[in-house]
Amino acid sequence: MNLEATAQDEAFRAMVRAYFATEYPQDILAKLANGQTLTKADLLASQRALAAKGWIAPGWPEAYGGTGWTVSERFIFDEELERAGAPSVSPMGLLYVAPVIYTFGTQAQKDRWLDDILSSRTFWAQGYSEPEAGSDLASLRTRAVRDGDHYIVDGVKTWTSDGHYADWIFCLVRTSDEGRKQQGITFLCMDMKTPGIEVKPIITIDGGHHLNTVTFTNVRVPVENRIGDEGLGWTYARHLLAHERTSYAHIAGKRRQLEAVRRASAEAPWGDELTEAGSALRRRIAETEIDILCLEMTTLRALAPLSNGEAPGDEASIIKIAATETAQQVTERGLELAGPYAQPFFADRHDADWRAGLEDIPAFAAPETATYFFTRAQTIYGGATEIQKTIIARQLGL
Secondary structure: OOOOOOHHHHHHHHHHHHHHHHOOOHHHHHHHHOOOOOOHHHHHHHHHHHHHHOOOOOOOOHHHOOOOOOHHHHHHHHHHHHHHOOOOOOHHHHHHHHHHHHHHOOHHHHHHHHHHHHOOOOOEEEEOOEOOEOOOHHHOOOEEEEEOOEEEEEEEEOOOOOOOOOOEEEEEEEOOOOOOOOOOEEEEEEEOOOOOEEEEEEEOOOOOEEEEEEEEEEEEEEHHHEEOOOOEHHHHHHHHHHHHHHOOOOHHHHHHHHHHHHHHHHHOOOHHHHHHHHHHHHHHHHHHHHHHHHHHHHHHHHHHHHHHOOOOOOOHHHHHHHHHHHHHHHHHHHHHHHHHHOOOOOOOOOOOOOOOOOOOOOOOHHHHHHHHHHHHHHHOOOOOHHHHHHHHHHHOOO
8 A cells, every 4th residue: 555645635735725715715724713603504504615616525526526536635635634623524415425326326316416415505413323223224214115106204313424414315215024124114205394304402411402302103205205215225325334434533633632632641740740740741742643543544444345346345344443433532632631621511602702601611612521421422323333333243254
């Protein structure tokens, strides 16, 4: 694996870095640097800025609006986006459902959905997990019964990220009980304005509203919203999950987070008083840096098949484990540094003056603690670590 950057790669990096420094909306970068929580409007403004540049969907085929970048250029772009402190695109539409649509969808479905996803005119959610079907996703119970040109959908999806923002949701639903539990599952897209769909917030331990429960009661969904054949939803879901799990790496973002912890530790007023503890923290920061480097090498190996136009394979499970565990390590360093200033509850951070009344607490402490709590879920969502280890063991014939 040749990791030497070419002159072309370096020129590309300089171009992308200049874009984020001069053309990208600087108010969004300022909000994130201030520890604020972005709104839906902020997320859409970010994505539309990238779309206007033609950079919103690097992984898509050029025929559908992709950039035509090489794998190394796509990796560089992700690095520079995270290095600048810009938010990643909302993955549900651009990274997850779009590849399923342009790979398995009809031409009418491509015409109907892809351009709106590409231009960020629609916001998508993913309806996979259920109250009793999380990592064991094949046990899902949300049912779709055929009724002429429609399906009647009843059931519950939970842990639905940004479901309160969504215009559309793609779901796995059960259309048959015959055969293995992975069979009889169908991939269905639904307009969130359809009568019978109810969204309820789940407030997480970090105090944020990221997740939701979505209930379907006698929801009528046109058959034309089904992707591919009835009963083959599990096949399409596996295709999606491979893309999802390789998207977890966020190497540059982790390095940026860790560097922020390092800077905060140098500025912390209690640093000189905790010499022994400080030395232990510096050692753990170094260990985390090494783990990030290992994750980078693993990711580059796993992405190599993309150079030949192939989808990532089951090695994506390795990335999922390494990326999520490393993400937790990074936030643990921040929590260790915050020490007694770590706050489990926070003021609303949507406003610029969210620190009002918290002036005695170091500026980094509240956002770092919130990130720590939210990151606890990373080894669970998208397929729990235990499930990923089972996939790896099966690949090894164990």
